[in-house]
Amino acid sequence: MISAHAKDSIERIVFKAAKSRLTMDAGDVCEIVPAGAHGAHSLPDANLVVLTISGIAFRLLLIVHFDEDERTHQYFVKEESERAFLEVFLEICNLCCGAVNQELLNYFPDLGMSTPYVLSARCMPYLEALKPEFLASYAVTINNAIGLGATVCVCAHAPIDFVADVSAVEDTSGELELF
Amino acid sequence: MIQQYLLGALAGGVVTALVALAAHRLASARAMRRLRSEAERQVHTLTQAGDAQSELIGLHEQQTQALEASIAQLRTELTQQSASADEVRAELKAALEGKDQLAHKATQLAAEAARLKGLAGTFERWHEQMISLMTQNQDMHAKNRELSSIVRHVVIVSLNASIEAARAGTAGRGFAVVASEVRALAARSEELSKSYRDSLHRNDLTTTATFQDIQAGGKMITASLSSVESLANQFQSTLH
Numbered sequence: 001m002i003s004a005h006a007k008d009s010i011e012r013i014v015f016k017a018a019k020s021r022l023t024m025d026a027g028d029v030c031e032i033v034p035a036g037a038h039g040a041h042s043l044p045d046a047n048l049v050v051l052t053i054s055g056i057a058f059r060l061l062l063i064v065h066f067d068e069d070e071r072t073h074q075y076f077v078k079e080e081s082e083r084a085f086l087e088v089f090l091e092i093c094n095l096c097c098g099a100v101n102q103e104l105l106n107y108f109p110d111l112g113m114s115t116p117y118v119l120s121a122r123c124m125p126y127l128e129a130l131k132p133e134f135l136a137s138y139a140v141t142i143n144n145a146i147g148l149g150a151t152v153c154v155c156a157h158a159p160i161d162f163v164a165d166v167s168a169v170e171d172t173s174g175e176l177e178l179f
Numbered sequence: 180m181i182q183q184y185l186l187g188a189l190a191g192g193v194v195t196a197l198v199a200l201a202a203h204r205l206a207s208a209r210a211m212r213r214l215r216s217e218a219e220r221q222v223h224t225l226t227q228a229g230d231a232q233s234e235l236i237g238l239h240e241q242q243t244q245a246l247e248a249s250i251a252q253l254r255t256e257l258t259q260q261s262a263s264a265d266e267v268r269a270e271l272k273a274a275l276e277g278k279d280q281l282a283h284k285a286t287q288l289a290a291e292a293a294r295l296k297g298l299a300g301t302f303e304r305w306h307e308q309m310i311s312l313m314t315q316n317q318d319m320h321a322k323n324r325e326l327s328s329i330v331r332h333v334v335i336v337s338l339n340a341s342i343e344a345a346r347a348g349t350a351g352r353g354f355a356v357v358a359s360e361v362r363a364l365a366a367r368s369e370e371l372s373k374s375y376r377d378s379l380h381r382n383d384l385t386t387t388a389t390f391q392d393i394q395a396g397g398k399m400i401t402a403s404l405s406s407v408e409s410l411a412n413q414f415q416s417t418l419h
């Protein structure tokens with residue numbers, strides 16, 4: 001029920017959101033490749049941050065995989081900050097999912113987003129129980145050092161077909177207009 | 180002699196009288212003619228004036244008739260106009276009543292949407308219950324970990340018992356059977372504990388996914404109701 005165009009559009013929307021929101025500085029490099037692809041790191045297997053975007057025709061679960069290791073901790077929590085890692089990371093995931101939600105609102109007028117919740121990565125195999133029509137995992141690498149993972153799980157209750165145009169805004173933002 | 184004089188005087192007098200009479204008649208005839216001519220002229224003038232008056236009267240009568248006709252026409256038109264004005268007034272009244280009803284409905288709609296936004300509280304309550312359920316799940320995870328730890332300990336104990344039974348030789352044969360049975364039970368308990376752990380993980384995921392769907396759906400409904408309320412308010416303000 002989810003067309004190839006729609007799957008591709010969802011993927012591009014998630015990629016754009018991850019690249020703009022999971023990085024702490026604008027200059028940071030964020031690479032996203034399908035999990036299991038050549039050169040992809042294995043997904044972190046400790047914890048998951050789960051967020052849901054619900055619409056009338058579908059629900060989309062955005063799952064961010066993370067290990068609370070030293071490098072990840074240092075990247076996301078600034079030295080001077082006294083905030084806990086999980087608090088900061090949940091806020092970042094919330095912003096990332098918010099960006100996906102914002103983009104999807106251009107095509108689906110009625111959407112709502114949940115608050116984030118942390119689960120064990122051992123829950124991953126049971127995503128199939130939700131009978132998703134689109135399930136894809138990606139290895140996310142920030143600055144060739146921080147290894148995260150992202151999984152998109154979409155359960156549809158009606159046919160979904162749309163083509164998202166996400167590149168134009170991204171490419172021109174911040175550029176001078178010389179005319 | 181005197182008689183002659185008298186007769187002469189008398190005759191003179193008669194002659195004078197006759198002459199005077201004649202002169203008087205002549206003068207009278209002239210005066211009469213003059214007067215008649217004057218009268219005829221005046222009669223002519225009067226006749227002309229009378230004709231002019233008659234023409235004027237005829238003209239006035241025509242004008243009067245034309246005016247009466249136009250008055251009648253105006254009266255008819257006035258009647259028609261007042262009838263259509265009554266119709267328009269009735270239509271306007273009906274339209275105003277309709278507008279009032281619409282404004283009332285818009286107010287009701289906005290109030291209903293505002294009231295239903297209270298459902299957000301219900302969704303939040305469900306979300307809080309999810310947190311409570313997940314806390315219970317975490318508690319069960321902890322108990323299962325404890326159970327798993329106990330089972331692992333039992334396995335070690337049963338292994339030790341088997342070793343001790345072997346050392347005891349034939350005297351320990353019965354004890355070896357018991358130790359083996361305990362180890363088998365421990366293995367089954369371990370399997371059960373793993374299965375229970377997997378069920379809890381599955382439960383975690385489905386519970387989280389379901390309640391997040393409820394929470395997100397609730398926000399979607401609240402946002403939609405807000406836009407309905409806003410539209411109803413806009414509609415209401417355009418009616419007033």
